[in-house]
Amino acid sequence: MSRGDLADAEWVRLEPHLPKSVGRGGRWKNHRLVINGILFRQRTGIPWRDLPTRFGKWKTVHDRHRRWSADGTWDRILRAVQADADAEGRIDWGVVSVDSTVRRAHQHAAGAHHLSAWIPGHRRRVPQHWPDEAVGRSRGGLTTKIHLASDGGCRPLSILITPGQWGDAPQLIPVLERIRVPRPAGGHPRTRPDHLCGDKAYSSRRNRFYLRRRQIRHTIPERRDQRANRHRRGRNGGRPVGFDRRRYARRNEVERTINALKRFRAVATRYDKRAYVFHGTVTLAAIRLWLSP
Template sequence: MRSTGSRYRVFTDDQWERIESLLPSNTGVRGHPFRNNRRVIEGIAYRFRTGMPSRDLPREEFGPWQTVWKRHRRYAGDGTWDRVLAQILAEADAEGKIDWAVSVDATIARAHQHATNTTRPEQDTGAGSNHKNLPWHEVEPSGHGIGRSRGGLTTKIHQAVDGHGRPLAMIVTGGQRNDGAMLTELLAQIHVPRLGRGRPRTRPDAVIADRAYATGVIRSELRRRGITAVIPDKRDQAAARKRRGSRGGRPPGLDTDAYKGRNVIERYFALAKQWRGIATRFDKLAITYRAGLTICAILTWLRLMGDTP
Protein backbone atom coordinates (compact mmCIF):
# COMPACT_ATOMS: atom_id res chain seq x y z
CA MET A 1 0.00 0.00 0.00
CA ARG A 2 1.37 3.41 -0.97
CA SER A 3 1.77 6.22 1.50
CA THR A 4 -1.11 8.63 1.95
CA GLY A 5 0.87 11.47 0.35
CA SER A 6 1.73 9.57 -2.85
CA ARG A 7 1.54 11.82 -5.89
CA TYR A 8 0.03 8.94 -7.87
CA ARG A 9 -3.06 8.71 -5.72
CA VAL A 10 -6.34 10.18 -6.99
CA PHE A 11 -8.76 8.84 -4.35
CA THR A 12 -8.26 9.61 -0.68
CA ASP A 13 -8.65 6.78 1.86
CA ASP A 14 -12.10 8.09 2.80
CA GLN A 15 -13.20 8.30 -0.83
CA TRP A 16 -12.01 4.78 -1.56
CA GLU A 17 -13.78 3.42 1.50
CA ARG A 18 -16.97 5.02 0.27
CA ILE A 19 -16.93 3.51 -3.22
CA GLU A 20 -15.20 0.18 -2.57
CA SER A 21 -18.40 -1.57 -1.54
CA LEU A 22 -20.21 -0.16 -4.60
CA LEU A 23 -17.83 -1.80 -7.06
CA PRO A 24 -18.49 -5.33 -8.38
CA SER A 25 -17.61 -8.29 -6.18
CA ASN A 26 -14.02 -9.36 -6.04
CA THR A 27 -14.46 -12.14 -8.55
CA GLY A 28 -13.01 -11.92 -12.00
CA VAL A 29 -14.25 -13.52 -15.21
CA ARG A 30 -13.21 -17.03 -14.13
CA GLY A 31 -14.05 -16.66 -10.48
CA HIS A 32 -10.58 -15.70 -9.30
CA PRO A 33 -10.59 -12.87 -6.74
CA PHE A 34 -9.41 -9.45 -7.87
CA ARG A 35 -6.12 -8.56 -6.24
CA ASN A 36 -5.11 -4.99 -5.41
CA ASN A 37 -8.39 -3.62 -6.72
CA ARG A 38 -7.63 -0.15 -5.41
CA ARG A 39 -4.30 -0.06 -7.21
CA VAL A 40 -6.03 -0.82 -10.52
CA ILE A 41 -8.80 1.77 -9.98
CA GLU A 42 -6.20 4.39 -9.04
CA GLY A 43 -4.45 3.59 -12.34
CA ILE A 44 -7.66 4.17 -14.29
CA ALA A 45 -8.25 7.57 -12.67
CA TYR A 46 -4.58 8.57 -12.84
CA ARG A 47 -4.48 7.92 -16.57
CA PHE A 48 -7.37 10.34 -17.13
CA ARG A 49 -5.89 12.92 -14.76
CA THR A 50 -2.56 12.96 -16.57
CA GLY A 51 -3.59 11.99 -20.09
CA MET A 52 -0.73 9.48 -20.37
CA PRO A 53 -0.96 6.36 -22.55
CA SER A 54 -1.98 3.21 -20.71
CA ARG A 55 1.31 1.56 -21.65
CA ASP A 56 3.22 4.28 -19.79
CA LEU A 57 1.50 3.79 -16.43
CA PRO A 58 4.15 3.07 -13.75
CA ARG A 59 4.06 -0.67 -13.20
CA GLU A 60 5.34 -0.44 -9.64
CA GLU A 61 2.40 1.80 -8.72
CA PHE A 62 -0.49 0.33 -10.72
CA GLY A 63 0.60 -3.12 -11.85
CA PRO A 64 0.44 -4.32 -15.48
CA TRP A 65 -1.09 -1.74 -17.77
CA GLN A 66 -3.12 -4.47 -19.49
CA THR A 67 -4.94 -5.15 -16.21
CA VAL A 68 -5.75 -1.46 -15.78
CA TRP A 69 -7.11 -1.20 -19.31
CA LYS A 70 -9.17 -4.41 -19.12
CA ARG A 71 -10.73 -3.39 -15.82
CA HIS A 72 -11.57 0.05 -17.21
CA ARG A 73 -13.11 -1.44 -20.35
CA ARG A 74 -15.14 -3.87 -18.25
CA TYR A 75 -16.42 -1.27 -15.80
CA ALA A 76 -17.21 1.16 -18.63
CA GLY A 77 -19.23 -1.39 -20.58
CA ASP A 78 -21.18 -2.99 -17.73
CA GLY A 79 -22.29 0.33 -16.21
CA THR A 80 -20.28 0.03 -13.00
CA TRP A 81 -19.34 3.70 -12.83
CA ASP A 82 -22.90 4.79 -13.65
CA ARG A 83 -24.21 2.70 -10.76
CA VAL A 84 -21.62 4.16 -8.39
CA LEU A 85 -22.58 7.69 -9.42
CA ALA A 86 -26.29 6.89 -9.07
CA GLN A 87 -25.79 5.68 -5.50
CA ILE A 88 -23.78 8.75 -4.54
CA LEU A 89 -26.44 10.99 -6.10
CA ALA A 90 -29.14 9.14 -4.15
CA GLU A 91 -27.28 9.79 -0.90
CA ALA A 92 -26.76 13.45 -1.80
CA ASP A 93 -30.43 13.89 -2.70
CA ALA A 94 -31.51 12.28 0.59
CA GLU A 95 -29.36 14.86 2.38
CA GLY A 96 -30.89 17.70 0.35
CA LYS A 97 -27.63 18.54 -1.39
CA ILE A 98 -28.93 18.55 -4.98
CA ASP A 99 -30.23 21.84 -6.36
CA TRP A 100 -32.75 20.87 -9.02
CA ALA A 101 -32.39 24.08 -11.05
CA VAL A 102 -30.36 22.23 -13.69
CA SER A 103 -27.99 23.93 -16.13
CA VAL A 104 -27.18 22.28 -19.46
CA ASP A 105 -24.52 23.01 -22.07
CA ALA A 106 -21.91 21.32 -24.24
CA THR A 107 -18.16 21.67 -24.66
CA ILE A 108 -15.69 20.51 -27.30
CA ALA A 109 -12.72 18.22 -26.70
CA ARG A 110 -10.14 17.80 -29.44
CA ALA A 111 -9.60 14.19 -30.46
CA HIS A 112 -5.95 13.17 -30.37
CA GLN A 113 -4.64 11.12 -33.28
CA HIS A 114 -4.48 8.10 -30.97
CA ALA A 115 -8.28 8.31 -30.69
CA THR A 116 -9.00 8.77 -34.38
CA ASN A 117 -7.19 5.89 -36.08
CA THR A 118 -10.43 3.91 -36.27
CA THR A 119 -12.95 3.33 -39.05
CA ARG A 120 -15.82 5.78 -38.84
CA PRO A 121 -18.36 7.31 -41.26
CA GLU A 122 -18.01 10.95 -42.17
CA GLN A 123 -20.15 13.32 -40.09
CA ASP A 124 -21.42 10.57 -37.80
CA THR A 125 -23.63 12.08 -35.13
CA GLY A 126 -22.34 9.84 -32.38
CA ALA A 127 -25.80 9.97 -30.86
CA GLY A 128 -26.53 6.25 -30.72
CA SER A 129 -29.71 6.96 -32.65
CA ASN A 130 -30.23 3.27 -33.44
CA HIS A 131 -29.98 2.26 -29.78
CA LYS A 132 -32.19 4.72 -27.91
CA ASN A 133 -33.71 1.91 -25.89
CA LEU A 134 -30.32 1.00 -24.39
CA PRO A 135 -28.33 2.75 -21.63
CA TRP A 136 -25.56 4.99 -22.92
CA HIS A 137 -22.83 2.88 -21.35
CA GLU A 138 -23.94 -0.05 -23.54
CA VAL A 139 -23.86 1.92 -26.80
CA GLU A 140 -20.68 2.36 -28.82
CA PRO A 141 -21.70 4.77 -31.62
CA SER A 142 -20.75 3.78 -35.15
CA GLY A 143 -18.46 6.80 -35.36
CA HIS A 144 -17.17 6.41 -31.78
CA GLY A 145 -18.54 9.84 -30.89
CA ILE A 146 -15.95 11.67 -33.02
CA GLY A 147 -17.02 14.07 -35.75
CA ARG A 148 -15.52 16.68 -38.05
CA SER A 149 -16.25 20.29 -37.11
CA ARG A 150 -14.46 23.60 -37.61
CA GLY A 151 -11.83 22.52 -35.13
CA GLY A 152 -11.11 19.28 -36.97
CA LEU A 153 -11.87 15.90 -35.43
CA THR A 154 -13.60 16.57 -32.14
CA THR A 155 -15.86 15.11 -29.49
CA LYS A 156 -18.66 17.05 -27.82
CA ILE A 157 -19.54 16.55 -24.15
CA HIS A 158 -23.20 17.33 -23.39
CA GLN A 159 -23.51 17.90 -19.64
CA ALA A 160 -26.24 18.57 -17.08
CA VAL A 161 -25.26 19.95 -13.66
CA ASP A 162 -27.28 20.93 -10.63
CA GLY A 163 -27.68 24.51 -9.42
CA HIS A 164 -24.28 24.38 -7.71
CA GLY A 165 -22.45 23.08 -10.76
CA ARG A 166 -22.22 19.43 -9.75
CA PRO A 167 -22.67 16.82 -12.51
CA LEU A 168 -25.90 14.85 -12.90
CA ALA A 169 -25.66 13.40 -16.44
CA MET A 170 -23.44 13.40 -19.49
CA ILE A 171 -23.52 12.26 -23.13
CA VAL A 172 -20.67 12.02 -25.67
CA THR A 173 -21.30 12.74 -29.37
CA GLY A 174 -19.42 13.90 -32.43
CA GLY A 175 -18.22 17.50 -32.27
CA GLN A 176 -20.56 18.72 -35.01
CA ARG A 177 -23.69 17.54 -33.18
CA ASN A 178 -26.17 20.33 -32.40
CA ASP A 179 -26.51 21.14 -28.69
CA GLY A 180 -30.27 21.54 -28.67
CA ALA A 181 -30.89 18.32 -30.59
CA MET A 182 -29.41 16.33 -27.70
CA LEU A 183 -31.30 18.01 -24.85
CA THR A 184 -34.13 15.48 -24.62
CA GLU A 185 -31.69 12.56 -24.50
CA LEU A 186 -29.50 14.39 -21.98
CA LEU A 187 -32.40 15.03 -19.63
CA ALA A 188 -33.40 11.37 -19.98
CA GLN A 189 -30.04 10.45 -18.42
CA ILE A 190 -30.92 12.22 -15.15
CA HIS A 191 -31.88 9.35 -12.87
CA VAL A 192 -31.47 9.75 -9.11
CA PRO A 193 -32.78 6.76 -7.12
CA ARG A 194 -34.45 7.09 -3.73
CA LEU A 195 -32.73 5.50 -0.75
CA GLY A 196 -36.11 4.44 0.56
CA ARG A 197 -39.34 3.75 -1.26
CA GLY A 198 -40.43 5.78 -4.24
CA ARG A 199 -39.61 6.35 -7.86
CA PRO A 200 -36.25 7.80 -8.93
CA ARG A 201 -36.09 11.56 -9.41
CA THR A 202 -35.83 12.29 -13.13
CA ARG A 203 -37.43 15.72 -13.57
CA PRO A 204 -35.64 18.98 -12.76
CA ASP A 205 -37.54 21.95 -11.40
CA ALA A 206 -36.01 24.18 -14.08
CA VAL A 207 -33.63 23.93 -17.03
CA ILE A 208 -31.22 26.83 -17.51
CA ALA A 209 -29.58 27.03 -20.93
CA ASP A 210 -28.20 29.50 -23.46
CA ARG A 211 -29.68 30.52 -26.80
CA ALA A 212 -28.52 27.34 -28.54
CA TYR A 213 -31.49 25.66 -26.85
CA ALA A 214 -34.03 28.40 -27.69
CA THR A 215 -36.35 26.50 -30.01
CA GLY A 216 -40.09 26.07 -29.91
CA VAL A 217 -39.71 22.28 -29.81
CA ILE A 218 -37.54 22.41 -26.69
CA ARG A 219 -39.78 24.91 -24.94
CA SER A 220 -42.86 22.80 -25.71
CA GLU A 221 -41.19 19.63 -24.43
CA LEU A 222 -40.12 21.30 -21.18
CA ARG A 223 -43.61 22.74 -20.75
CA ARG A 224 -45.12 19.30 -21.33
CA ARG A 225 -42.96 17.84 -18.56
CA GLY A 226 -43.76 20.68 -16.16
CA ILE A 227 -40.17 22.03 -16.21
CA THR A 228 -39.55 25.77 -16.11
CA ALA A 229 -37.49 26.91 -19.12
CA VAL A 230 -34.92 29.59 -18.27
CA ILE A 231 -33.68 30.17 -21.82
CA PRO A 232 -33.24 33.58 -23.48
CA ASP A 233 -34.83 34.23 -26.85
CA LYS A 234 -32.63 34.21 -29.95
CA ARG A 235 -31.96 37.67 -31.32
CA ASP A 236 -33.25 36.85 -34.79
CA GLN A 237 -36.44 35.39 -33.31
CA ALA A 238 -36.97 38.49 -31.20
CA ALA A 239 -36.37 40.74 -34.25
CA ALA A 240 -38.82 38.73 -36.37
CA ARG A 241 -41.44 38.94 -33.64
CA LYS A 242 -40.96 42.70 -33.39
CA ARG A 243 -41.33 43.14 -37.16
CA ARG A 244 -44.65 41.32 -37.08
CA GLY A 245 -45.98 43.62 -34.42
CA SER A 246 -49.12 42.40 -32.66
CA ARG A 247 -49.13 39.29 -34.84
CA GLY A 248 -45.74 38.26 -33.55
CA GLY A 249 -47.10 37.06 -30.24
CA ARG A 250 -45.63 37.43 -26.78
CA PRO A 251 -41.94 36.81 -26.17
CA PRO A 252 -41.15 33.85 -23.89
CA GLY A 253 -40.65 34.79 -20.27
CA LEU A 254 -37.16 34.78 -18.78
CA ASP A 255 -36.21 34.74 -15.12
CA THR A 256 -33.10 36.92 -15.40
CA ASP A 257 -32.03 36.27 -11.81
CA ALA A 258 -32.17 32.50 -12.35
CA TYR A 259 -30.32 32.85 -15.66
CA LYS A 260 -27.38 34.45 -13.87
CA GLY A 261 -26.73 31.03 -12.35
CA ARG A 262 -26.01 29.44 -15.73
CA ASN A 263 -22.29 30.03 -15.33
CA VAL A 264 -22.05 27.07 -12.93
CA ILE A 265 -21.81 24.68 -15.88
CA GLU A 266 -18.94 26.65 -17.39
CA ARG A 267 -17.15 26.41 -14.06
CA TYR A 268 -17.67 22.66 -14.00
CA PHE A 269 -16.26 22.30 -17.52
CA ALA A 270 -13.18 24.23 -16.36
CA LEU A 271 -12.85 21.88 -13.39
CA ALA A 272 -13.32 18.67 -15.40
CA LYS A 273 -10.83 19.75 -18.05
CA GLN A 274 -8.09 19.99 -15.45
CA TRP A 275 -7.91 16.26 -16.18
CA ARG A 276 -5.85 16.13 -19.36
CA GLY A 277 -7.50 12.90 -20.48
CA ILE A 278 -10.82 14.74 -20.57
CA ALA A 279 -9.63 18.05 -22.05
CA THR A 280 -8.16 16.04 -24.94
CA ARG A 281 -9.72 12.77 -25.95
CA PHE A 282 -7.17 9.95 -26.22
CA ASP A 283 -9.67 7.05 -25.98
CA LYS A 284 -10.73 5.33 -29.17
CA LEU A 285 -14.02 4.17 -27.64
CA ALA A 286 -16.75 6.63 -26.69
CA ILE A 287 -17.92 4.48 -23.77
CA THR A 288 -14.46 4.40 -22.15
CA TYR A 289 -14.07 8.17 -22.61
CA ARG A 290 -17.49 8.74 -21.08
CA ALA A 291 -16.50 6.47 -18.18
CA GLY A 292 -13.64 8.88 -17.45
CA LEU A 293 -16.16 11.72 -17.30
CA THR A 294 -18.23 9.65 -14.87
CA ILE A 295 -15.24 8.99 -12.59
CA CYS A 296 -14.56 12.74 -12.53
CA ALA A 297 -18.21 13.33 -11.62
CA ILE A 298 -18.00 10.79 -8.79
CA LEU A 299 -14.96 12.53 -7.31
CA THR A 300 -16.70 15.91 -7.59
CA TRP A 301 -19.60 14.65 -5.43
CA LEU A 302 -17.31 12.86 -2.97
CA ARG A 303 -15.44 16.10 -2.32
CA LEU A 304 -18.74 17.84 -1.61
CA MET A 305 -19.79 15.15 0.82
CA GLY A 306 -16.90 15.82 3.15
CA ASP A 307 -14.26 13.36 2.02
CA THR A 308 -11.63 16.01 1.29
CA PRO A 309 -10.88 19.30 3.04
Protein backbone atom coordinates in the same frame (compact mmCIF):
# COMPACT_ATOMS: atom_id res chain seq x y z
CA MET B 1 -1.28 7.49 -0.63
CA SER B 2 0.16 9.63 -3.41
CA ARG B 3 -1.14 12.88 -4.85
CA GLY B 4 -4.32 12.29 -6.81
CA ASP B 5 -5.17 8.94 -5.16
CA LEU B 6 -8.51 8.35 -3.49
CA ALA B 7 -8.58 9.69 0.06
CA ASP B 8 -9.93 7.51 2.84
CA ALA B 9 -13.17 9.51 3.02
CA GLU B 10 -13.67 9.18 -0.75
CA TRP B 11 -12.97 5.44 -0.63
CA VAL B 12 -15.58 4.98 2.11
CA ARG B 13 -18.18 6.60 -0.15
CA LEU B 14 -17.14 4.60 -3.22
CA GLU B 15 -16.41 1.08 -1.93
CA PRO B 16 -20.02 -0.04 -1.22
CA HIS B 17 -21.00 0.53 -4.86
CA LEU B 18 -18.19 -1.42 -6.53
CA PRO B 19 -18.95 -4.83 -8.07
CA LYS B 20 -18.04 -7.71 -5.79
CA SER B 21 -17.62 -10.59 -8.27
CA VAL B 22 -16.30 -10.95 -11.79
CA GLY B 23 -18.47 -13.92 -12.71
CA ARG B 24 -18.35 -17.70 -12.17
CA GLY B 25 -17.43 -17.23 -8.55
CA GLY B 26 -14.37 -15.08 -9.21
CA ARG B 27 -13.74 -11.90 -7.25
CA TRP B 28 -12.11 -8.64 -8.21
CA LYS B 29 -8.78 -7.87 -6.58
CA ASN B 30 -7.15 -4.57 -5.59
CA HIS B 31 -10.10 -2.35 -6.48
CA ARG B 32 -8.57 0.68 -4.80
CA LEU B 33 -5.15 0.21 -6.40
CA VAL B 34 -6.59 -0.26 -9.88
CA ILE B 35 -8.95 2.71 -9.60
CA ASN B 36 -6.08 4.87 -8.39
CA GLY B 37 -4.18 3.79 -11.50
CA ILE B 38 -7.10 4.76 -13.71
CA LEU B 39 -7.36 8.14 -11.97
CA PHE B 40 -3.61 8.68 -12.40
CA ARG B 41 -3.92 8.16 -16.13
CA GLN B 42 -6.95 10.47 -16.28
CA ARG B 43 -5.19 13.21 -14.35
CA THR B 44 -1.96 13.06 -16.37
CA GLY B 45 -3.19 11.88 -19.79
CA ILE B 46 -0.24 9.52 -20.25
CA PRO B 47 -0.46 6.40 -22.45
CA TRP B 48 -1.62 3.31 -20.61
CA ARG B 49 1.68 1.54 -21.19
CA ASP B 50 3.53 4.33 -19.34
CA LEU B 51 1.54 3.79 -16.14
CA PRO B 52 3.86 3.60 -13.07
CA THR B 53 4.54 0.09 -11.86
CA ARG B 54 3.21 0.88 -8.38
CA PHE B 55 -0.29 0.40 -9.81
CA GLY B 56 0.50 -3.10 -11.03
CA LYS B 57 0.25 -4.29 -14.63
CA TRP B 58 -0.90 -1.53 -16.96
CA LYS B 59 -3.06 -3.97 -18.91
CA THR B 60 -5.01 -4.91 -15.79
CA VAL B 61 -5.78 -1.25 -15.12
CA HIS B 62 -6.66 -0.58 -18.77
CA ASP B 63 -8.85 -3.67 -19.17
CA ARG B 64 -10.86 -2.96 -16.04
CA HIS B 65 -11.57 0.60 -17.12
CA ARG B 66 -12.51 -0.57 -20.61
CA ARG B 67 -14.77 -3.33 -19.32
CA TRP B 68 -16.54 -1.13 -16.79
CA SER B 69 -17.06 1.48 -19.51
CA ALA B 70 -18.60 -1.11 -21.83
CA ASP B 71 -20.97 -2.84 -19.40
CA GLY B 72 -22.22 0.37 -17.76
CA THR B 73 -20.55 -0.15 -14.38
CA TRP B 74 -19.27 3.43 -14.23
CA ASP B 75 -22.78 4.71 -15.03
CA ARG B 76 -24.31 2.61 -12.26
CA ILE B 77 -21.69 3.79 -9.78
CA LEU B 78 -22.37 7.40 -10.72
CA ARG B 79 -26.09 6.99 -10.10
CA ALA B 80 -25.42 5.26 -6.77
CA VAL B 81 -23.08 8.03 -5.61
CA GLN B 82 -25.66 10.63 -6.69
CA ALA B 83 -28.34 8.76 -4.73
CA ASP B 84 -26.19 8.93 -1.59
CA ALA B 85 -25.63 12.65 -2.12
CA ASP B 86 -29.35 13.24 -2.64
CA ALA B 87 -30.21 11.33 0.53
CA GLU B 88 -27.78 13.59 2.42
CA GLY B 89 -29.32 16.70 0.87
CA ARG B 90 -26.17 17.62 -1.08
CA ILE B 91 -27.84 17.99 -4.50
CA ASP B 92 -29.08 21.48 -5.32
CA TRP B 93 -32.16 20.87 -7.48
CA GLY B 94 -33.18 24.53 -7.32
CA VAL B 95 -31.37 25.52 -10.53
CA VAL B 96 -29.93 22.92 -12.93
CA SER B 97 -27.95 24.26 -15.89
CA VAL B 98 -27.08 22.64 -19.22
CA ASP B 99 -24.18 23.38 -21.53
CA SER B 100 -21.60 21.68 -23.73
CA THR B 101 -17.88 21.83 -24.42
CA VAL B 102 -15.91 20.82 -27.49
CA ARG B 103 -12.83 18.72 -26.76
CA ARG B 104 -10.01 18.20 -29.21
CA ALA B 105 -9.49 14.56 -30.14
CA HIS B 106 -5.88 13.39 -30.28
CA GLN B 107 -4.74 11.69 -33.45
CA HIS B 108 -4.63 8.41 -31.51
CA ALA B 109 -8.40 8.70 -31.02
CA ALA B 110 -9.03 8.38 -34.76
CA GLY B 111 -9.04 5.28 -36.93
CA ALA B 112 -11.62 3.07 -35.19
CA HIS B 113 -13.57 1.34 -37.97
CA HIS B 114 -15.26 -1.66 -36.31
CA LEU B 115 -18.82 -1.38 -34.98
CA SER B 116 -18.07 -3.95 -32.29
CA ALA B 117 -15.11 -4.72 -30.12
CA TRP B 118 -13.76 -7.41 -27.86
CA ILE B 119 -14.37 -6.63 -24.21
CA PRO B 120 -11.99 -8.28 -21.73
CA GLY B 121 -13.71 -11.17 -19.97
CA HIS B 122 -16.49 -11.50 -22.57
CA ARG B 123 -16.71 -14.35 -25.07
CA ARG B 124 -18.49 -12.39 -27.75
CA ARG B 125 -18.26 -9.03 -29.39
CA VAL B 126 -20.19 -6.26 -27.70
CA PRO B 127 -22.01 -3.96 -30.19
CA GLN B 128 -21.31 -0.28 -29.79
CA HIS B 129 -23.87 2.50 -29.90
CA TRP B 130 -21.63 5.08 -31.58
CA PRO B 131 -21.12 4.10 -35.24
CA ASP B 132 -19.21 7.35 -35.75
CA GLU B 133 -17.27 6.87 -32.46
CA ALA B 134 -18.36 10.42 -31.51
CA VAL B 135 -15.50 11.95 -33.50
CA GLY B 136 -16.39 14.93 -35.67
CA ARG B 137 -14.37 16.59 -38.38
CA SER B 138 -14.31 20.35 -38.79
CA ARG B 139 -11.89 23.15 -39.56
CA GLY B 140 -10.46 22.68 -36.09
CA GLY B 141 -9.64 19.04 -36.75
CA LEU B 142 -11.01 16.02 -34.88
CA THR B 143 -13.35 17.03 -32.05
CA THR B 144 -15.76 15.49 -29.56
CA LYS B 145 -18.48 17.38 -27.71
CA ILE B 146 -19.48 16.72 -24.10
CA HIS B 147 -23.04 17.72 -23.20
CA LEU B 148 -23.94 17.79 -19.53
CA ALA B 149 -26.41 18.97 -16.93
CA SER B 150 -25.03 20.33 -13.65
CA ASP B 151 -26.65 20.91 -10.29
CA GLY B 152 -26.17 24.05 -8.23
CA GLY B 153 -23.17 22.49 -6.50
CA CYS B 154 -21.18 22.33 -9.77
CA ARG B 155 -21.38 18.55 -10.17
CA PRO B 156 -22.62 16.65 -13.25
CA LEU B 157 -26.07 15.09 -13.14
CA SER B 158 -25.94 13.61 -16.65
CA ILE B 159 -23.42 13.30 -19.48
CA LEU B 160 -23.79 12.78 -23.23
CA ILE B 161 -21.00 12.33 -25.80
CA THR B 162 -21.49 13.38 -29.45
CA PRO B 163 -19.32 14.38 -32.42
CA GLY B 164 -17.95 17.90 -32.12
CA GLN B 165 -20.04 19.42 -34.92
CA TRP B 166 -23.42 18.41 -33.46
CA GLY B 167 -25.63 21.27 -32.26
CA ASP B 168 -26.67 21.90 -28.68
CA ALA B 169 -30.44 22.35 -29.06
CA PRO B 170 -31.20 18.81 -30.32
CA GLN B 171 -29.28 17.34 -27.37
CA LEU B 172 -31.21 19.11 -24.60
CA ILE B 173 -33.89 16.42 -24.36
CA PRO B 174 -31.45 13.46 -24.37
CA VAL B 175 -29.38 15.16 -21.65
CA LEU B 176 -32.42 15.71 -19.43
CA GLU B 177 -33.68 12.17 -20.06
CA ARG B 178 -30.39 10.87 -18.64
CA ILE B 179 -30.99 12.52 -15.24
CA ARG B 180 -32.07 9.60 -13.04
CA VAL B 181 -31.13 9.84 -9.37
CA PRO B 182 -32.41 6.76 -7.47
CA ARG B 183 -34.10 7.09 -4.10
CA PRO B 184 -32.57 4.71 -1.52
CA ALA B 185 -35.84 4.64 0.42
CA GLY B 186 -37.72 3.40 -2.65
CA GLY B 187 -39.93 4.95 -5.27
CA HIS B 188 -39.31 6.37 -8.70
CA PRO B 189 -35.92 8.02 -9.30
CA ARG B 190 -35.85 11.79 -9.45
CA THR B 191 -35.61 13.00 -13.03
CA ARG B 192 -36.93 16.57 -12.95
CA PRO B 193 -35.15 19.68 -11.66
CA ASP B 194 -37.04 22.59 -10.12
CA HIS B 195 -35.66 25.08 -12.65
CA LEU B 196 -33.51 24.78 -15.77
CA CYS B 197 -31.08 27.33 -17.22
CA GLY B 198 -29.48 27.28 -20.66
CA ASP B 199 -27.99 29.73 -23.13
CA LYS B 200 -29.44 30.84 -26.47
CA ALA B 201 -28.21 27.70 -28.20
CA TYR B 202 -31.01 25.73 -26.50
CA SER B 203 -33.79 28.08 -27.58
CA SER B 204 -36.23 26.20 -29.81
CA ARG B 205 -39.97 25.59 -29.92
CA ARG B 206 -39.41 21.85 -29.53
CA ASN B 207 -37.36 22.27 -26.35
CA ARG B 208 -39.76 24.77 -24.80
CA PHE B 209 -42.74 22.51 -25.56
CA TYR B 210 -40.93 19.58 -23.96
CA LEU B 211 -40.12 21.58 -20.83
CA ARG B 212 -43.69 22.86 -20.51
CA ARG B 213 -45.05 19.33 -20.94
CA ARG B 214 -42.83 18.10 -18.11
CA GLN B 215 -43.69 21.18 -16.03
CA ILE B 216 -40.07 22.25 -15.75
CA ARG B 217 -39.69 25.99 -15.29
CA HIS B 218 -36.86 27.29 -17.38
CA THR B 219 -34.78 30.37 -18.19
CA ILE B 220 -33.54 30.22 -21.78
CA PRO B 221 -33.05 33.54 -23.61
CA GLU B 222 -34.70 33.88 -27.00
CA ARG B 223 -32.47 34.21 -30.03
CA ARG B 224 -32.66 37.43 -32.03
CA ASP B 225 -33.93 35.78 -35.20
CA GLN B 226 -36.63 33.93 -33.25
CA ARG B 227 -37.72 37.16 -31.62
CA ALA B 228 -37.88 38.93 -35.00
CA ASN B 229 -39.91 36.07 -36.47
CA ARG B 230 -42.35 36.23 -33.57
CA HIS B 231 -42.81 39.98 -34.05
CA ARG B 232 -43.33 39.52 -37.77
CA ARG B 233 -46.17 37.07 -37.19
CA GLY B 234 -47.96 39.52 -34.92
CA ARG B 235 -50.68 38.03 -32.73
CA ASN B 236 -50.01 34.60 -34.18
CA GLY B 237 -46.42 34.70 -32.98
CA GLY B 238 -47.31 33.93 -29.39
CA ARG B 239 -46.32 35.57 -26.14
CA PRO B 240 -42.81 36.83 -25.37
CA VAL B 241 -40.49 34.40 -23.65
CA GLY B 242 -40.06 35.02 -19.92
CA PHE B 243 -36.55 35.73 -18.70
CA ASP B 244 -35.29 35.73 -15.09
CA ARG B 245 -31.97 37.55 -15.08
CA ARG B 246 -31.22 36.59 -11.48
CA ARG B 247 -31.60 32.88 -12.14
CA TYR B 248 -29.76 33.13 -15.46
CA ALA B 249 -26.73 34.49 -13.60
CA ARG B 250 -26.37 31.06 -12.02
CA ARG B 251 -25.59 29.50 -15.39
CA ASN B 252 -21.94 30.00 -14.50
CA GLU B 253 -22.29 26.89 -12.32
CA VAL B 254 -22.29 24.58 -15.33
CA GLU B 255 -19.27 26.47 -16.73
CA ARG B 256 -17.44 25.83 -13.46
CA THR B 257 -18.43 22.16 -13.67
CA ILE B 258 -16.89 21.94 -17.13
CA ASN B 259 -13.71 23.57 -15.84
CA ALA B 260 -13.57 21.03 -13.00
CA LEU B 261 -13.88 18.15 -15.49
CA LYS B 262 -11.13 19.63 -17.65
CA ARG B 263 -8.70 19.35 -14.75
CA PHE B 264 -8.47 15.74 -15.89
CA ARG B 265 -6.20 15.85 -18.92
CA ALA B 266 -7.72 12.70 -20.39
CA VAL B 267 -11.03 14.61 -20.45
CA ALA B 268 -9.62 17.94 -21.65
CA THR B 269 -8.10 16.08 -24.63
CA ARG B 270 -9.66 12.88 -25.90
CA TYR B 271 -7.10 10.08 -26.22
CA ASP B 272 -9.54 7.13 -26.19
CA LYS B 273 -10.21 5.61 -29.58
CA ARG B 274 -13.60 4.16 -28.66
CA ALA B 275 -16.49 6.43 -27.77
CA TYR B 276 -17.77 4.17 -24.99
CA VAL B 277 -14.33 4.24 -23.33
CA PHE B 278 -14.21 8.05 -23.48
CA HIS B 279 -17.73 8.15 -22.06
CA GLY B 280 -16.47 6.01 -19.18
CA THR B 281 -13.50 8.35 -18.75
CA VAL B 282 -15.78 11.39 -18.41
CA THR B 283 -18.15 9.45 -16.13
CA LEU B 284 -15.32 8.48 -13.78
CA ALA B 285 -14.23 12.14 -13.65
CA ALA B 286 -17.81 13.02 -12.67
CA ILE B 287 -17.76 10.32 -9.97
CA ARG B 288 -14.58 11.85 -8.53
CA LEU B 289 -16.30 15.24 -8.32
CA TRP B 290 -19.22 13.70 -6.43
CA LEU B 291 -16.88 11.90 -4.02
CA SER B 292 -15.14 15.12 -3.06
CA PRO B 293 -16.51 16.66 0.15
